[in-house]
Amino acid sequence: MIRLFILGAMLLSLTAFAQERAPLPTTDAEARALAATIEADDLRRHLTILSADDMEGRETGEPGQKRAAAYLAEQIAKLGLPAIGEDNGYYQTIKFSRQKWDTIAMSVDGRELRHLWEFYSAPSRNTDREDQSISEITFLGYGIDHERYNDYAGHDLAGKTIMIFAGEPRGRDGNFLITGTKDPSAFSLDDGAKLRAAREHGVETVIVIDPTFKNNVQEVRRETLDGRLKMTDRTESERQEANNIYITPDLARTLLGKEYRKVVRARKRAEKTGRFRPVVVPTDIRLVQDKETRELIGENVLGYLEGSDPELADEVIVVSAHYDHIGKRGDAIFNGADDNGSGSSTVLEIAEAFTEAARSGKGPRRSVLFLWVSGEEKGLLGSEYYASHPIFPLANTVADINVDMVGRIDPAHEGNPNYIYVIGSDRLSTELHNINEAVNRDFTQLELDYTYNAKDDPNNFYERSDHYNFAERGIPSVFFFNGTHADYHRDTDTVDKINFDKMVRIGQLIFYNAWQLANQDKRIEVDVK
Structure with a gap:
């Protein structure tokens, strides 16, 4: 009886381990090849443009934010993604008023x-x-x-x-x-x-x-x-x-x-x-x-890749980042290279990896929405608007992976760029947490720091980025974040201080998460109350 009990426990353990990352229709080698398209030079090119002085700090409703939205839309169009926004474009318009x-x-x-x-x-x-x-x-x-x-x-x-x-x-x-x-x-x-x-x-x-x-x-x-x-x-x-x-x-x-x-x-x-x-x-x-x-008019920017599996294509994975920042104060331009030009550029590169898969005939089984929101610095308003006016039903939204500040190193990790704070992965779905742990173990080997995931975290970062508007509606969500630093919300947050090699590894980790969620047979479940 004792031996049978031990054997049963071992089988349960192996089953749980296997469920961390279910087999994919693509090989690990193919997934690695797609992740390898996320390159430092491309990230630098995107971020240099998004955080340039002529973007004027990308404050929501201001001309710089409009120029940043136009750049993102241009890149999405170059990838060949369909225009699913208003007026046959790539925007979801948001009206703000005080x-x-x-x-x-x-x-x-x-x-x-x-x-x-x-x-x-x-x-x-x-x-x-x-x-x-x-x-x-x-x-x-x-x-x-x-x-x-x-x-x-x-x-x-x-x-x-x-x-x-x-x-x-x-x-x-x-x-x-x-x-x-x-x-x-x-x-x-x-x-x-x-x-x-x-x-x-x-x-x-x-x-x-x-x-x-x-x-x-x-x-x-x-x-x-x-x-x-x-x-x-x-x-x-x-x-x-x-x-x-x-x-x-x-x-x-x-x-x-x-x-x-x-x-x-x-x-x-x-x-x-x-x-x-x-x-x-x-x-x-x-x-x-x-x-x-x-009154301000902001835009969410939408990049959509339809799933390849007719039985799963109605389900959607969202990969999000806010692209707005806090604008100018007098002559000082708050370029927001890390916050959140880094996340916006990373999502562009992840979108390119997914479209490369689709061009080769091995696109994701589920659909993926790459979502760049404005109004985050005004109180998560862009993501709140999307969650209130979803392009795709929230009931069919499997998960949100949110990228907000991934290009710098905080004081707690000085000298160790190979880390990332993971926030929210286990708040609604233990499977989402396990998938992130598994793909990191198998592919990227970053230090996953859960300090800010603590429910008693005095910073309350869990409620301070755009994933929260999805999580609040019962959608499993995870937020990747490098922590704050001396240049946070200052005019010194510039592109010359970005660690692009770090961004590559974090971008690849996020890609592997999205790839896994978009391709595994079974949709992840909400199992945490």
């Missing part, structure tokens, strides 16, 4: 109201306007324009200020009038539908009575205090919503005065008949919505 109030003020009968206490207005949902004088408001029920219920029917509201209830009306049976069921329509779930309807009817301002004011004001409070760039669906010129303010029910009673009871009766009548009769109320309101807006 908006805050310079002045937000509202007074009633000469009394100044307190923003975020009696009323609130979000800068991101309003256009910039000068002082407005409002002498009357038209109470328009729920402000809904729908074939089953329409507060606008027969009324000209162009240039007017309207006041509306939040939500939507119910009938006598308790069902919502629009859906005919207990389930609300989009007019309850998204105030944007009402604000767009108001804009279409020429309404100047929408005043919304918010019965849950204390809860909803918190989001606007955060936006008002937060000066960060955020993704947005449209620019100011594309805005489709009428200007708006939200008020407490108590303030609504004050504004409506003696007409309040008439409004309540009109509301009850609407719920019985499905029609609302507007109530016009004289007022003395002054409203200022003066805001500061900064």
